[in-house]
Amino acid sequence: MSASTQPRALPRTVVRIGFVASLLLLIASAIAFYYATLAAQKGRRTTAASTVVTITGQACEPNELRVSAGRNIFQIANRSDRAVEWEILDGVMVLEERENIAPGFTQELTTRLDPGDYAITCGLLSNPRGKLHVLPVANAGPAAKPNLTAFIGALAEYKVFLTTETDAFAKAADAFADAVKSGDLAAAKAAYLPAQIAYAHIAPVSPLFSDLETAIDARADAFGQREADPAFAGLHRLEYGLFSQGGLQGLAPVADKLAADAAALKARIHDLRIMPESMAGGAAAILERAAAAGPGFGDSPYAHADLPTFEATIAGARKAFDLLRPMAIKTAPEIVAAIDKDFAGLDETIATHRAEGAEALADPAKAELGKAAIALATDLSRLRDTMDLSQ
Amino acid sequence: MLVPFLIMFREGVEAALIVGIIASYLSRTGRGAWMPVVWIGIFLALSFSLIVGAILQIAAVEFPQKAQELFEAAIGLVAVAVLTSMVFWMRKAARSIKAELHSSIDAAFAAPSHKGLGLIAMVFLAVAREGVESVFFLLAAFQQANAYAPLAALAGVVLAGLVGYGVYAGSVRLDLRRFFRWTGAFILIVAAGLLANSVNALHEAGLWNYGQRIVFDISGVLPADSPLGAVLSGVFGYIDAPTVSEFVVYLGFLLPSLWLFLADRPGSSAAPGRTNERPAA
Numbered sequence: 001m002s003a004s005t006q007p008r009a010l011p012r013t014v015v016r017i018g019f020v021a022s023l024l025l026l027i028a029s030a031i032a033f034y035y036a037t038l039a040a041q042k043g044r045r046t047t048a049a050s051t052v053v054t055i056t057g058q059a060c061e062p063n064e065l066r067v068s069a070g071r072n073i074f075q076i077a078n079r080s081d082r083a084v085e086w087e088i089l090d091g092v093m094v095l096e097e098r099e100n101i102a103p104g105f106t107q108e109l110t111t112r113l114d115p116g117d118y119a120i121t122c123g124l125l126s127n128p129r130g131k132l133h134v135l136p137v138a139n140a141g142p143a144a145k146p147n148l149t150a151f152i153g154a155l156a157e158y159k160v161f162l163t164t165e166t167d168a169f170a171k172a173a174d175a176f177a178d179a180v181k182s183g184d185l186a187a188a189k190a191a192y193l194p195a196q197i198a199y200a201h202i203a204p205v206s207p208l209f210s211d212l213e214t215a216i217d218a219r220a221d222a223f224g225q226r227e228a229d230p231a232f233a234g235l236h237r238l239e240y241g242l243f244s245q246g247g248l249q250g251l252a253p254v255a256d257k258l259a260a261d262a263a264a265l266k267a268r269i270h271d272l273r274i275m276p277e278s279m280a281g282g283a284a285a286i287l288e289r290a291a292a293a294g295p296g297f298g299d300s301p302y303a304h305a306d307l308p309t310f311e312a313t314i315a316g317a318r319k320a321f322d323l324l325r326p327m328a329i330k331t332a333p334e335i336v337a338a339i340d341k342d343f344a345g346l347d348e349t350i351a352t353h354r355a356e357g358a359e360a361l362a363d364p365a366k367a368e369l370g371k372a373a374i375a376l377a378t379d380l381s382r383l384r385d386t387m388d389l390s391q
Numbered sequence: 392m393l394v395p396f397l398i399m400f401r402e403g404v405e406a407a408l409i410v411g412i413i414a415s416y417l418s419r420t421g422r423g424a425w426m427p428v429v430w431i432g433i434f435l436a437l438s439f440s441l442i443v444g445a446i447l448q449i450a451a452v453e454f455p456q457k458a459q460e461l462f463e464a465a466i467g468l469v470a471v472a473v474l475t476s477m478v479f480w481m482r483k484a485a486r487s488i489k490a491e492l493h494s495s496i497d498a499a500f501a502a503p504s505h506k507g508l509g510l511i512a513m514v515f516l517a518v519a520r521e522g523v524e525s526v527f528f529l530l531a532a533f534q535q536a537n538a539y540a541p542l543a544a545l546a547g548v549v550l551a552g553l554v555g556y557g558v559y560a561g562s563v564r565l566d567l568r569r570f571f572r573w574t575g576a577f578i579l580i581v582a583a584g585l586l587a588n589s590v591n592a593l594h595e596a597g598l599w600n601y602g603q604r605i606v607f608d609i610s611g612v613l614p615a616d617s618p619l620g621a622v623l624s625g626v627f628g629y630i631d632a633p634t635v636s637e638f639v640v641y642l643g644f645l646l647p648s649l650w651l652f653l654a655d656r657p658g659s660s661a662a663p664g665r666t667n668e669r670p671a672a
Contacts, residue, residue, distance in 0.1 A: 019427045022434035029441040036445035037530065083394045083616040087595075092603040094595045097456050100402075100528050102394040105535055110453055125608050125632050 050075050050108070053120070053130075055084050055101075060122035060130040068137050069115045077106040084123040088132060090116070114330055151276045154323040158279060159272070161319055162202050166262075166269045169198035173262035176238070177255035180248055188251075189242050193305050195258075196235055200290075200312035202269070204282035204320050209268050215261045219301065233257060236301065243302040277384060279324055283317035284380035291373035304360035310369060311350055314376075318343060321380065324387075332386045335379060342376035395532050396543035397621040402521045402528070403551025404625030409470055409517035411558030412578055413510045416477060418563055419570060425507055432514035439515075440522030444530065454527040460596035466520040467589030473513050474582045475648060478575045482652060551625070575652055583645035584628020587637040591630065602636030 050073035054061040057080040076086045078101045086109070087097040095118065096111045115136040119129045172195035179187035199217060206213040214222075216234045223229035227240055233254050241251045290313040300309040321328075321339060329336045349369055353361065361369070410433065417425045447454065525548065532541040562574050593599035610631035615624045623629035630637055 015424075015427050015431075018431050019434075022431045022438070026434045026438045026441075029438040029445070033441040033445040033448075033526070036448040040448035040451065081394075082614065083398055092594075092600045094457075094597050097460075097595055098454075099456060099595075100398050100524075102398055102532070102540065104537055104540070105395075105531060107531055108453060109456075125605065125610055 049073070052077065053086070054079050055086065055123045056080055057082075057123070059127050060120060063122070063128070063130040064133070065120070065130065066133045066135060067113065069113055069134050070137060071110065071112050072134075074109045074111075075106055076101060076109060078103055078123075080123050082123060085121065087121040088113075089119040089121065089129075148276075150327050151324075154279075154327070155274055155276065158274060158320060158323050161323075162205060162269050162272070162274075165198055165201040165316075166266050169195060169202070170259075170262040170266050172198050173255075173259045177259040180238070180251050180255040183248060185242070185246075185248055188238075188248065189303075192235075192239055192242060192303060193308060196239075196300060196303075196305070196309055197312040199235065200309055201316040201319070203286040203313060203316055205269075205272070205274060205278055207282060207285065208272060208274070208278060209265065212261055212265050212268065216258065216265070234261070239300070239302045243304075276324065276327075276387075279320040280380050280384035280387070283320045284377040284384065286313060287317055287373045287377035287380070291370035291377070306361040306366065307350065307353055307359050310373075314343075314346055314350070314373070317376070317380070324383075328383055328387060332383055335383045335386060339376065339379045339383065342372065342379055346372050346376065392537075392539050392543045393618070394616055395528075395540045396547040397616055397618060398528060399525060399544040399547030400551050401547075401615075401621045401625040402525050403548045404554050404622070405628075406518045406521040407551045407555025408558060408581060408626060409474070410514050411555035412474065412562075412574070412581070413514055413517075414559045415562040415570075415574070416481070417507065417510060418559070419567065422507055425511070428507075428511050429514055432511045433518050436515045436518030436522055439519050440526045443523050444526040448530075454524075457596050459524055460592040461598070462523070463520055464589045464592035464596060464598075466516045467585045467592065470513060470517060471582045471586045471589070471644075473510070474578050474585075477510075478578050478582075478652060481571050482575055484571075554625075576649060579648050579652060580627055580645065583641050583648075584624075584626075586628075586644050587630060587633065587641040588628045590637050590640050591634070594634070594636075599636065602639065603634045605632050606635055606638045608632040 051065060051067055052075045053065065054077045074086075076098055078084050081103050083103065084101050085097055085099040086101060086107075088095045088111070095113075096109060098107050098109045101107050113132075113134045115134050118132040118134065120132050122128070122130050172191065176188065176191040176195050179191045203217075206217070214234075217236070218232070218234055219236050220226040220229070220232055220240065223232045226232070227244075232240075235258065237254050238251055238258065241247065241249075241254075290310055300306055321343075325336060346369070349372060353365060353369075410429065414426065414429050417423070417429065529541060529544055532544045535541075562570055565573070590599060594603065608631070613623075613629075613631060614620050615629060615631045620629060620631060624631075633641070
């Protein structure tokens with residue numbers, strides 16, 4: 001062009017070829033765009049119900065909209081004589097917008113909305129803003145149902161938690177077995193509780209490996225001859241031997257079996273596919289079980305470490321709930337609030353008993369904690385049903 | 392009819408202006424041979440916009456305005472950085488040449504060619520930035536009942552292209568001294584507008600929510616969609632009702648950079664021994 005000299009000779013042929021090639025590409029994409037437009041036009045016309053908003057010179061008509069939560073389609077018709085942009089605002093934050101709507105144009109905006117009250121802009125800045133009320137969908141219709149992809153992060157984090165806790169359980173089981181086999185009753189007794197607590201943390205998903213669950217955590221009631229039954233094994237068999245019978249005789253094979261089961265559980269958890277439903281539903285189920293009155297309370301019928309085992313069960317359930325919370329609070333904020341209250345109440349009661357210094361609990365205390373745990377379990381089940389997690 | 396024309400004109404000018412500035416810069420630095428490459432950048436960006444438009448239509452997805460705003464903000468910020476560094480680099484180079492004796496200053500610019508390639512990339516980004524949105528606006532225009540709306544919108548694009556070419560052709564005619572001094576100041580004002588509009592785009596993308604109080608509202612006096620408002624907003628990023636953050640960023644960028652650029656002191660960037668040459672303008 002204006003340059004009289006070429007300081008850097010660009011490879012002329014390459015530039016020419018590039019020029020022609022990019023021009024051809026432009027023509028090709030214009031043709032592709034044209035056909036895509038035709039195809040899209042045919043495919044359309046099956047538009048679902050939409051909300052029409054007309055922007056006049058002074059305001060939106062209607063100036064107050066009510067829609068249901070979930071996917072919404074807005075048809076924005078500009079009947080003013082100015083170019084407008086239409087925004088849905090949450091406070092100052094722009095949630096969605098459509099720009100450059102020329103006078104006489106109608107444009108569409110499709111978006112998913114959570115329940116709440118929003119503002120909408122209506123043309124000129126000086127025009128009053130409209131209101132958009134997004135109402136929660138009754139009976140938890142499909143619109144309120146969180147997408148499974150929303151849970152990916154929570155599920156991954158829960159998997160990490162389970163893996164860590166299973167590792168801890170396997171280590172505790174090994175230590176337990178070593179203590180039992182070395183004949184050290186005091187050490188064996190001391191090794192019991194850590195294993196029980198680590199196992200209680202992963203209990204919400206125990207229905208997903210029911211064979212190992214039976215081998216590790218079955219209680220004497222499940223056997224025909226109760227404690228005397230030769231099939232009675234696992235954590236509670238060891239607990240029974242150590243704390244009720246006060247000896248180590250016959251426990252070595254049981255301890256070895258427990259360590260082997262713990263190792264198998266590690267592999268099983270590694271391959272486990274968890275769904276959000278097992279997080280909420282499993283937590284509820286395990287709480288109900290831990291709350292059972294009587295000697296089974298807190299899963300420590302012989303050692304009477306009622307408080308720590310109960311607390312560990314609560315902690316396991318809480319982990320699952322905390323991970324579900326960001327999704328749950330959108331769908332069912334009032335249930336989340338109820339669950340928070342349940343947990344806070346349990347924390348307080350547990351702290352009171354801890355201050356008293358007794359691990360074993362008297363029956364009235366068990367009944368009180370049991371009642372609170374049942375309330376929590378009920379709310380967790382409610383959450384599972386409302387969020388419709390069984391997808 | 393006027394408004395679709397003005398909307399497309401404004402969007403088009405935002406892109407054409409950056410392309411025109413870069414083209415004139417390439418040409419004034421003896422890289423006129425790059426001009427076909429500038430066109431390649433434009434063609435590729437237009438193809439990109441059309442292909443994105445085609446894919447979104449086939450996927451039955453409507454125009455993702457929020458994603459577009461983020462895209463616009465990011466490229467706007469890159470453009471501000473590129474334009475600003477270009478201006479200051481030109482200023483430094485201008486000090487060390489005898490402008491009157493050279494119609495072209497190729498000898499003075501021994502810049503590596505990746506700088507040229509970077510500018511071509513900027514051309515691509517600047518056009519793609521407005522291209523995707525324009526494709527959807529045109530599409531909407533074609534789907535309206537009014538048959539003149541799409542024609543007016545297309546006319547807006549064409550006029551914007553002419554403005555871009557005018558910037559190029561006009562600045563090529565200026566003598567070098569003036570070119571460096573006045574286009575430099577002009578580009579800084581353009582960059583300040585780009586920066587303020589990028590802040591606005593970040594807000595509309597839902598990411599920046601501070602300082603959203605309106606400083607003043609002159610949309611009644613000079614609306615951005617009036618003919619003059621469209622020219623001003625296309626070229627200088629005029630906003631008829633700026634928010635606090637847009638206003639602060641605009642002045643916070645423009646005042647210091649203009650002062651640095653126009654202050655005719657022997658700055659550290661000047662070549663020693665040549666600073667006694669005072670620019671003529």
